Amino acid sequence: MPDSFIPLAIPELDEEDARSVYECVKSTFVSSVGPLVGKFEEHIARFTGAPHAVAASSGTTAMTLALRALGVGAGDVVIAPDFTFVATVNPAVNLGAEVVLVDPEPETMNPDPDRVLEAVDMLRKEGRRPKAVVFVHLYGVPGKLGSLVGPLGDMEVPLVEDAAESLGASWTSGPLAGRHTGTAGICGILSFNGNKIITCGGGGMVLTSSEALAGRMKHLSTQARRPGIEYDHDDVGYNFRLTNLQASLGLSQLSKLGRYLERKHEIRRRYDRAFGSLAGVLLHPSPQDSAGSDWLYTVRLDSGISARVVIDELRTRGIEARPVWTPVHMQKPYIKMRYVGNGVSEKLHASGISLPSSVGMTEAQQDRVIEEFISIVESYSG
Template sequence: MNQKFIPLSVPNLKGKELEYVTHAVETEWVSTGGPYVNEFEEKTAKYVNARGAVSVQNGTSGLHIALQVCGVTRLDEVIVPTLTFIAAVNPVKYIGAEPIFMDCDDSLCMDAEKLKDFCQMQCSFIDGQLINNKTRKHIKAIIVVHVFGNMAKMEQIMEVATSYNLKVIEDATEAIGTYYTNGPYVNKFAGTIGDVGVYSFNGNKIMTTGGGGMVVSDDAVLLKKTKHLTTQAKSDELYYMHDEIGYNYRMTNLQAALGLAQLEQLENFIKIKEKNYRLYKGAIEEIAGLSILEFDKNIRSNHWFYGLYINYDYPLDRDEVIRYLSTKRVQVRPIWGLISEQIPYVDSQTYKIEKASDYVRHVVNIPCSSNLKEDDVEYVIDCLKKL
């Protein structure tokens, strides 16, 4: 009998998803109106201990709106990571602003020390604005991405942001459920430390609505503005009056019904993912040339994705590992290509990109679904051992 296919990351829909979605269909609340949308917003905000939440069509639209409500304009620049999915940076261009690319540290998240160094050495702080010495433009914000369910060093990043009057947008699209267990932000969830946080519920995330996302904040003004812009900026709903350019970004009731069922299971999903991570880690540490990337010791991570680091001691390189595991019906993927090297961004400013380049050459993601069985994990490990 052929070995079954082991996908990289697929949804786990074994809760009340069908019940809630069926109810939405039977009551004919299937579009952006409907009780599940409001309930999902309220329960997401409660789960992460945020003041409020506004649903959106996906994480990308959430980041687009976050930039707008934080006051970023086409005249501004935004500091972003180079090692992330391109959807974290494209919204900067939607606004018409320019990105400045920063390196990662060993968490794969933005290097807080290089961020501080860049602001100190490459910029000037004039009349409450951080001015880029090279372009003479105002740097308005930082987009921080919490990669694979890890968490960036938010204490240091927030210190930089406070010192230079920068808005902080947390791309927590991969990190819902991750929170600090130590330090000044103990018990604070990814997405709730900066000015605005954004979550994604894409099909490969730890919880899914098929598509969809959520914007969270503790700032009532930003939340009100976010809701206004994501619902076509209606100043008078009855007479369809609009006071600015808005967007059709609100989540549908069907998506929210799915999301509520997923949120109910999130803590269990995290337990399963952490267990499988530890199974992988314990066994792979014994294989010469391989290691599993660590999660920060000061956080409870959601363990969304597992990063396999392939050293030069291993008989295969990154691309050979991908091809080899494919023949064994195991789906793996390389980490993203650096955004600063992509065609739309090759002329953008970068700052000391070093570690990110190394991780791109050496890291692949291995199967991590929350419905992954122990024997699936063991099969992947056995494949890696047999070389």
């Protein structure tokens, strides 16, 4: 493997981040009690336009808080994406709910609104109503939620968005114009894991339009402990709160988000230009009605070449490329779950490739990715 390995998506961390964490350490407020968690919540709420934001220890725990606050539990059914990272789906299952998985639509790779409604209808015929619909916006691309918010609202089915990968993405036209992903439903979650556009090391956030839900989630995230100096708990909660130390890094990272987004767009434009006329390659999704964050540049091969072969070849040339998500219905714990679809997720899985997209990637590194990718695809195209 060449010395100059090009990673997929590494965090962009600088002296300013180090200073911010150092100041927090010096303050001794390193755990969940401290002023920076609230400040981080306020800044994220302001950036996304969400009325309320509740910090959590990860995107996964944020999703757990949202679903738990909505009352999801044993005996309930939740509709969730089949094509996603399994963390989108695990919280509902861990809360004891049954999950019905729905196929994505091929343009954005996000859940197909028609499949969601089909699943709702299937459940209605069984005399059941989903306790929630979980939607996802993968790779920084906003999904087609515009046609779903109305019907779900009419049926009073809560919508929870997994916007873990799409901080900075928004809709530009249609019913959701001007809204950031994660703010179209009653709750939306973000992740600040190391590979995300901004990081706290680990961390998450729930965005919500409901003050009552925000209070409930904050309460649940702090062991459901009542205010005061006694140890009084009025529910079975969790230790899911973000720490002040993590928030110190999150705040410093958030102050640079605009620059990071610009860099991600630049990376997408360069890949688009290079691959625009390459036969058999579908570019990273760029739907008409939205402005994606371009978090992770993801192409699809539609000429029958196996994505896995290209990924393995890139890796031997020192370039970290990754397959897209393995459909949830193909994962061992989910094999018996109901799946509404006809193989779109499997086709995406066989054809999708994520390419290096780190904010700090140099133009020379990107040129190398472009050159090697084109040469591999052309060699297999015969």
